[in-house]
Amino acid sequence: MIELTIDGKAVSVSDGSTLLDAIKAAGTETPTLCYLENLAPVNVCRVCVVELEGSRALVPSCSRKAENGMTVRTDSDRVRHSRKMVLEFLGSSVDLATAPDARRYSEQYGADPSRYESAETLRDRDVKVDNRLYVRDYAKCILCYKCVEACGAEAQNTFAITAAGRGFDATISTEFDVELPDSACVYCGNCVGVCPTGALMFTSEYEMRRDGTWKEEQQTQTDTICSYCGVGCTLTLHVQDNDIVKVTSPIENDVTAGHLCVKGRFGYQYVQNRPDE
Numbered sequence: 001m002i003e004l005t006i007d008g009k010a011v012s013v014s015d016g017s018t019l020l021d022a023i024k025a026a027g028t029e030t031p032t033l034c035y036l037e038n039l040a041p042v043n044v045c046r047v048c049v050v051e052l053e054g055s056r057a058l059v060p061s062c063s064r065k066a067e068n069g070m071t072v073r074t075d076s077d078r079v080r081h082s083r084k085m086v087l088e089f090l091g092s093s094v095d096l097a098t099a100p101d102a103r104r105y106s107e108q109y110g111a112d113p114s115r116y117e118s119a120e121t122l123r124d125r126d127v128k129v130d131n132r133l134y135v136r137d138y139a140k141c142i143l144c145y146k147c148v149e150a151c152g153a154e155a156q157n158t159f160a161i162t163a164a165g166r167g168f169d170a171t172i173s174t175e176f177d178v179e180l181p182d183s184a185c186v187y188c189g190n191c192v193g194v195c196p197t198g199a200l201m202f203t204s205e206y207e208m209r210r211d212g213t214w215k216e217e218q219q220t221q222t223d224t225i226c227s228y229c230g231v232g233c234t235l236t237l238h239v240q241d242n243d244i245v246k247v248t249s250p251i252e253n254d255v256t257a258g259h260l261c262v263k264g265r266f267g268y269q270y271v272q273n274r275p276d277e
Helices: 019-025 077-093 100-108 146-151 190-194 203-211 262-266
Strands: 002-006 009-013 049-052 071-073 134-136 161-164 171-174 200-202 220-225 234-240 243-248
Touching: 002 019, 009 019, 019 049, 019 071, 049 077, 077 100, 134 203, 146 161, 146 190, 190 200, 190 262, 200 203, 203 243, 243 262
Parallel strands: 002 071
Antiparallel strands: 002 009, 049 071, 134 200, 161 171, 220 234, 234 243
16 A cells, blocks of 8 residues: 555555545545546646645646655645646637536636637637537647547557647647548547547537537436447436437446447437438
8 A cells, every 4th residue: 555645634545546546535626637537647638737745847646656655735826826827728729618627627726718818729620520420629629638548549449540730730630631431430439428628529419509409407317238239338328308319338337438339329319210310
């Protein structure tokens, strides 16, 4: 076991745990955007940084391993200022309208993105609609790399997408920037399942939001087992007005760890017998 101190509280965690694990064990909530339990941490969003005694710079708690004797502060002035700046930079360049966590954190830390807004912004990017299953709205992309990780060795092993470009031109792209149907994409939708901002979104949800009929507060969620094969993946059916509007999978499920194939995630239309689709 590793013994360390989090905000003045003694905490014990198992060897190999991260500072984020220790922070959770201490009962403290730390904001995260690029971190997800079923993906390897890439520590790119920098909102989970904490102050580590003896360290010159703030460290990302999602990837820094806990060590004996560490003293960590998760809510110091320096930490709060850093998180506020990161959230302001993000909010000044991308659309966070469908990113509830980022918006909640911005309010929590008093972030004011308007301080950095300029004529050059990512919000003007067009929505990419090149297939029937999901859309890509890179005006909302914060480059958290979750989709890249889910498409790669962490889940699907398809490697259809990666980061391309630099600065304001940086984006998630297919190989040679070809259209999605011409890429290696197998439409598992695992990239959609891990996206924290709505940059990747079910076509059904996108169209309902566009038409003003998406009412998440009225939706019910029901778990069931996928009927397509014998693997036994758990599906969470999101239902509105007696229609399935999208399908996800519980991240804590032992079979799927939140990931699905194209049939499980998108092949639900037969349940409602819609021959016109």
